[in-house]
Amino acid sequence: MxxxxxxxxxxxxxxxxxxxxxxxxxxxxxxxxxxxxxxxxxxxxxxxxxxxxxxxxxxxxxxxxxxxxxxxxxxxxxxxxxxxxxxxxxxxxxxxxxxxxxxxRADRPAWGGLRWRERVKAVADQNRALYAAHPWLIHASTSRPPLGPGVITKYEYELSAFDGLGLSDVDVDAALTFVLGFVQANARSAAEAAALPEATAMTDAAWWEAQAEVLGRVVDPKTFPRATRIGEAAGAAQGGAYQADAAYRFGMDRVLDGLDRLVERKPKA
Structure with missing residues (x-):
């Protein structure tokens, strides 16, 4: 179960x-x-x-x-x-x-002439959209998925994003699991962040403002130079400590870069 x-x-x-x-x-x-x-x-x-x-x-x-x-x-x-x-x-x-x-019933557009990175990115985007439309899916386990027509059709389609890369069947399955795991983790973090303002009756801005005075007295930039410098830079760029879209874009690029290395290392014919 x-x-x-x-x-x-x-x-x-x-x-x-x-x-x-x-x-x-x-x-x-x-x-x-x-x-x-x-x-x-x-x-x-x-x-x-x-x-x-x-x-x-x-x-x-x-x-x-x-x-x-x-x-x-x-x-x-x-x-x-x-x-x-x-x-x-x-x-x-x-x-x-x-x-x-x-x-x-999820959409599965034809790949057309998309390159493999674009296809895999599309798979990730499609799953992220599913989580946004049905947040309860975030808590689903993939270790024992319901093996119905929806799951099998989804699996078949998403595997096809890796066609032509010369990867072994086991590596293709692992690569897809890697991509979907990242999307699920990002979706879970995004959902948790989105729920905080209502759960705490406080916006992110108000939360930071409430702590600013004490933090200013106890967090010495000389003692914590990286935490203060990088934290301030990230907060200014993202508008807060965490921004789901920015985290998704950065992480997805790193996922694709990692898969790129895997493709490069495949045995040459």
């Missing part, structure tokens, strides 16, 4: 323990490929798709903690037990379905 403990608790009926079933979840993820086409009879008013879309909307607007059987049931106009019928594995299973659905 790759989500933190307790996520499924609100989604389980009373006295029924969570029972993860990877095979069942996989069947749900690929339900549109596995289920026969419906040709007769009325369509059910509630479907897995409706449950998943309602949960995504709740998570986007209120965060992952707000996704419970009651909130989803209320959103789709059904009873909690009816929702559980469509997602037997509880919240853990539902979140896997949510991730896969978001990944499946």
């Amino acid at each position: 790759f989500w933190s403990r307790g996520l499924e608790t609100d989604f389980m009926p009373p006295n029924k323990p969570a029972t993860p079933d990877p095979a069942r979840t996989l069947s749900l993820l690929w339900r549109h490929s596995l289920e026969p086409s419906r040709t007769r009879g009325p369509r059910p008013s509630l479907t897995v798709d409706r449950v998943v879309e309602a949960a995504i909307t709740i998570a986007d607007e209120q965060g992952l903690d707000a996704v419970t059987v009651r909130s989803v049931a209320q959103a789709v106009g059904a009873s909690p037990m009816s929702v559980y019928t469509y997602v037997p594995g509880g919240k853990t299973e539902l979140i896997e379905l949510m991730i896969d659905a978001v990944y499946l």
Whole structure:
């Protein structure tokens, strides 16, 4: 189970323990490929798709903690037990379905004549945009991803950004993991920074101003020459101690430079 403990608790009926079933979840993820086409009879008013879309909307607007059987049931106009019928594995299973659905509908433009650095940068930008649109994705683990059509399609597309570089399959997978790990870390830092003003009822400028008098007395430029000089320069350039866009641009360039070295060292044909 790759989500933190307790996520499924609100989604389980009373006295029924969570029972993860990877095979069942996989069947749900690929339900549109596995289920026969419906040709007769009325369509059910509630479907897995409706449950998943309602949960995504709740998570986007209120965060992952707000996704419970009651909130989803209320959103789709059904009873909690009816929702559980469509997602037997509880919240853990539902979140896997949510991730896969978001990944499946993401844009994947053709590469055209883009060079490899531009392609990899595009992959990074696309993932950063996903985190911005769905902040709850930041907490998803990639060690056991939901292996549905969305995840597989995303993986196939992103691997293609490294085509023609002569890297081994293992190196391509590791390179993609490296890129996505950087994007996730940057997105997490950006989200935390963005949440601070509301959480503390204080803007960054007000926070620095509140500490300026004491810092001016205890931080001697002669004792801390680098901290004062470089800190002031960075703060002036970024408008604060941390600026997510600047950190992303700088870090992404270093990621690409590192991959450039890997490509240069590949065995020559």
